[in-house]
Amino acid sequence: MTAHHRNPRVPRAVAGVVSAAFLVCASYAAGPSLADPVALPTTASDAIARMVDLSRQAEALNQSSLAAQQDLDAKLAVQRDADAKLAASTAVADAARAEVRKFQPMIDRTAVAAYTGARTDRMFAVLSSDSPQQLLDKMSLLDVLGQRTADDVRQFTRSADAATAAETAARAAADTARAATATAEAVRADVDRKRDDLTAATTQVVEAWGALSASDRSTLAGSPFPPGFDRDSLLAGLVPGSGTSALAAALTRVGDPYVWGATGPDRFDCSGLVQWAFKQVGMTVPRTSSQQANFGTPVARSELQPGDVVLFYPEISHVGIYAGNGLMVHASTFGVPVAVAPIDTTPFHSARRY
Structure with missing residues (x-):
């Protein structure tokens, strides 16, 4: 947040x-x-x-x-x-x-x-x-x-x-x-x-x-990027893979509005952004955050890598894509466009690697 x-x-x-x-x-x-x-x-x-x-x-x-x-x-x-x-x-x-x-x-x-x-x-x-x-x-x-x-x-x-x-x-x-x-x-x-x-x-x-x-x-x-964040440097340093490619796709949507139930291409809710980003790299991901929490394989918070899917709140009602250095790209909430933000601003639940 x-x-x-x-x-x-x-x-x-x-x-x-x-x-x-x-x-x-x-x-x-x-x-x-x-x-x-x-x-x-x-x-x-x-x-x-x-x-x-x-x-x-x-x-x-x-x-x-x-x-x-x-x-x-x-x-x-x-x-x-x-x-x-x-x-x-x-x-x-x-x-x-x-x-x-x-x-x-x-x-x-x-x-x-x-x-x-x-x-x-x-x-x-x-x-x-x-x-x-x-x-x-x-x-x-x-x-x-x-x-x-x-x-x-x-x-x-x-x-x-x-x-x-x-x-x-x-x-x-x-x-x-x-x-x-x-x-x-x-x-x-x-x-x-x-x-x-x-x-x-x-x-x-x-x-x-x-x-x-x-x-x-x-x-x-707020700001679409936290202070000091360099999207180009991040993208240049990514190791090729489905997760990092999905992250790159999600970063192209920074600034798009949050809309309940939207899945793109220019407006999203949280799980809609994750689904859309992985769809760009040929991966079919479930629609909702709770379903996305059971997709792929679990990842410990200490082992997060860029492109991993991070999930939040006890009821798993929010989701984003990890961007490294404690940051994620996500469709936050109404009135807040798609942005890069610290994961610590939201109660962490779990993470998955697709």
């Missing part, structure tokens, strides 16, 4: 707006409860600090909302797959039932013949024939009819078995599809709630920022 200059007094309007925003957003992250007394900001630096705190809470909600949306997308994909399997298994079942219907008339005729006492065996042929030739003809015909009937019965049995199996599969697919739909709908409700929370939080942040004076906004934004 950039250093803040203190002004003797903050305008009453700034204090009122920022304090109100703090009260509304305090429930979104760890901090004072709404019942706890909250001191009004009395200086510009206090107001800016409150503004930064609100922005961090909104950033945490942003990451949570993005994760919920990705969860919903995954559940919807499962639902689509289940629906497709249901459609395919239903089609198989329909075809199997159609095949059964082809043999049903033959089965019905055979059943009727047996019920009415029709005589179709060889003894009947012997008893009812008037001559040896007629006997041979009848027996030959009975052999043909018997073979056809046996073949038809076998095919009917196979078709009936196939239809039963297909219908069982269709019922199972229907159950799976219903379960997938129910799960997706539950996740959708969670996404909607998180989006509403984020909208409320970001509205308060924007209102608080709008109440700041131009001087206070400039103080909030």
